[in-house]
Amino acid sequence: MENNEKTLWQIVKGYFNALPDKEEEAKTIEQISSGVTFHGANLWVLVFAIFIASLGLNVNSTAVIIGAMLISPLMGPIVGMGLGIGISDLALLKRSIKNYLVATGISVLTATLYFLITPLTEAQSELLARTSPTLYDVLIALCGGAAGILALSTRGSGNVIPGVAIATALMPPLCTAGYGLAMGEPSFFFGAFYLFFINTVFITLATFVGVRMLRFKQKQFIDAARLTTVKRYIIGIVVITMLPAAYMTVQIIRQSVLENNTTRFVRNELSFKGTQIISQKFDMKHKTLNIVAVGKIISKEEITKAEKMLESYNLEDYKLHIIQGSQSDSLLLANQQHSYIVGNAQASQQKLIEQAAQLGEVEQQLNAYQQYATLTKEVRTELKAVCPSAKSISISRVTEAKTDTAASQEYVMAVVNCPRALSSPDRQRLQEWLKARTKSDSLRVIVTSF
Known part of the structure; x- marks a missing residue:
């Protein structure tokens, strides 16, 4: 029976063993070390990525935010910190921390500058989502960091890195922190920066654990006591970072359960x-x-x-x-x-x-009017991507009464001003986009040229 259990464990272990796919350690360390430093082109890419992410948050565009996360080089020094701790390379650790602080400072300053000069200052949903970190963000950072170091250390996993960059979302929190500074909103700044710090700490932790599990050779370190002290500090930072997120998660779950129970109570007992x-x-x-x-x-x-x-x-x-x-x-x-x-x-x-x-x-009618007034302001920033020649747009709900019958029909009408006539495919694309954007089953588009 013992032999059968052992054999079964060996089979399972063989399936999940990543060591045979491991790249040469020197090549992996060189690749990670080269991405740690921020200077020249690397720094410019960071600045442009921050501007793109800030624009995405400003116009509430998920696609633009994802694009910024894909081109961001911020993962470099964070993974470098995890590798430095994992192989006891304090020189790499110091260099990673230094470049991490430089990149973070430049990112926040760039985002602050953008939000100081942009005319759009309203906090959109994509921006607000980065102000309240929870324990789930800890788990996302851990899983993302683990997938990242595994992809960097093994062969044939290059397509994992873009996914890790999107999942861990390092750029949006920094841009939100810049928004908080620009708008004088301390809660935005501290909430977003805490989310960024959570991602940093737990991507570093996952990288450290991954390096140890992949059995990277540790550097010979003369001052063992100093290395032990560094590791104790790291453990302390991990615990202190996780506690507030755990507390916030518990509160959110409690509130959600309470609201759900109340809804069921009202539906079942007070109907x-x-x-x-x-x-x-x-x-x-x-x-x-x-x-x-x-x-x-x-x-x-x-x-x-x-x-x-x-x-x-x-x-x-x-x-x-x-x-x-x-x-x-x-x-x-x-x-x-x-x-x-x-x-x-x-x-x-x-x-x-x-x-x-x-x-x-009356309130319902007023809310419907305000809904389409707000929606018009939102879609005007997105309209250029669908119809570049459009100059303006107006969206409203219309009631059409027939003259020969008592029946009437309600539908959403969008009036788009274009200096030139639209082709049939362009008009069809515009119609389908507006229909999806307004969440309306019945929509009519009128294109004017005045």
Whole structure:
């Protein structure tokens, strides 16, 4: 039985053994060492990559950000640090740290300069995504660093490096840090820089572990005590870096679970015919779940029954507070119809509910109008890539009423101003892009030349 288990382990080990694919150590070390230093063309590539990434964040273009990550040389000194620790080469480690600090400083300064002079200062979703690092970013950096050192050290794995550059995302956090400095937003700067530091530390750690597992020969180091001290510092940095990310991840998971449980509770226990739940919010301080309902009043018996079910959704620590009837009407109309409510205090509850419903319809129409106004501003920066000759664009929702019938039709209409007529393929491409961008099943494009 023992021999069978051993044989099975040898078979599995043989499949996952990367040592036979290992390149010559000297060649790998030379390749990594050559990518550590930033000067001349390498430095210019870094500056241009930062500008490209900043532009991508500015116009919220994922494709542009990915392009910047692919051409960025920032991985060089980070992998160099991991290799230096792994083979006990303190000279390589010092050179990598020095060039890493230089590259980081130049990157942040370049991004800051860009965001100081750009007219577009709004923080887009791609930029905001780089301000709140979590434990998942630690895992991504570890896996990316491990894949990177394996690709550099073995034959036939060259296509892995671009993927590692995209997955670990070193450029966007530095650009976001520059945005924080330019806009005077400390939370943006520290959040993004922490994400960049997480990537640095754990790519370095993964490289170190990979070098040791691939059995790179260590340099003879006379001062063993100094090497031990360096390794202790590294372990301390890894632990200190991971703790805040772990805490933030736990908080995010807890909040997500809480919101999911609340949604299920409301859907299953507070769904009554004629009643609409329009808001559900937590009061963490007072441990209260506030529900705003309009329409048919939820009875005390139904509320008591729902309260007993809180434990089934892991919400036993929260008290249920349902705002309904005149309370909910007052809450909904406080901003828009305050003067009307004061002047008509004797109005019936049913009248207020009807007005709340009308107000909801008006809000929906207003949100739809604002949605297409915002969308128009967003797509104008992307339009040039699809239709270079376009001068302007306007997007809105249109209701078309027939003169010979009572039926009407709603659709999204886009008016594009071009100085010259578009060919059929160009018009078709523009139509398909706008349809996908507006997420509309029914869209009409009108091309004008005035």
